[in-house]
Amino acid sequence: MKLPRGKKALLLGLPLGFAVAGGLVFTQLSGASAGPPPVPDPGEGQHGVMLALEDRVINLRTGGPFRYAKVAVTVELRPESADFYALTGKARADAEKEAIAASSSVVPLLIDAVGTAVSSADPTGLTTPEGRAALKRDLLDAMRAVLGEHEVLDIYFTDFVMQ
Numbered sequence: 497m498k499l500p501r502g503k504k505a506l507l508l509g510l511p512l513g514f515a516v517a518g519g520l521v522f523t524q525l526s527g528a529s530a531g532p533p534p535v536p537d538p539g540e541g542q543h544g545v546m547l548a549l550e551d552r553v554i555n556l557r558t559g560g561p562f563r564y565a566k567v568a569v570t571v572e573l574r575p576e577s578a579d580f581y582a583l584t585g586k587a588r589a590d591a592e593k594e595a596i597a598a599s600s601s602v603v604p605l606l607i608d609a610v611g612t613a614v615s616s617a618d619p620t621g622l623t624t625p626e627g628r629a630a631l632k633r634d635l636l637d638a639m640r641a642v643l644g645e646h647e648v649l650d651i652y653f654t655d656f657v658m659q
Contacts, residue, residue: 535578537649542581544649545573545595549603551655554611560619567614568655571606571639573599574647602642609638622658 538544551568575581575595583591613634621627632651639648 534646535574535576535580537574538581543572544575545580545592545599547571547573547596547599547603547606548654549607549610552607552610554614556615556617556619556622556658562619562622562658564659565614565619565622566655566657566659567610567653569610569635570652570654571643572649572651573643574649599643605642606639609642610635613638619658628653628656 548570549568551566553564553566555564556562573595575591580588580591580595613631617631617634618627622631632653636648636651639651
């Protein structure tokens with residue numbers, strides 16, 4: 497059976513076109529997953545960007561011996577670059593100020609997350625180390641929900657008073 501010239505080109509060109517398209521898709525997909533390397537966690541004696549949130553007085557749930565808590569939290573953020581960990585002096589202070597300024601738009605969301613987590617915690621449990629550890633885990637989860645799972649390294653209580 498003899499095929500017309502146009503059909504021969506189509507029969508030969510179709511597999512060749514699929515092969516080229518498959519190669520392009522493969523190179524694009526494998527290249528997309530090789531983005532910039534992630535910034536590692538800080539090593540011993542190092543820390544990320546420290547974003548201190550203002551202290552807040554937060555009403556606690558009723559039913560416990562305390563009516564409110566004064567809480568201040570500092571959020572440790574992952575820096576944009578691993579080079580941040582090696583900075584010292586003025587260069588470190590400038591880089592930290594720049595990173596904090598870049599995060600300023602989400603500070604109200606972080607403060608709201610602190611209020612929500614603290615006000616929903618069991619006031620009686622907050623008097624124990626285990627209760628504060630649970631609150632810290634809840635706050636860490638809340639901060640990561642706002643900023644991203646890998647952007648928040650840790651949180652620290654810089655003030656915690658219950659009355």
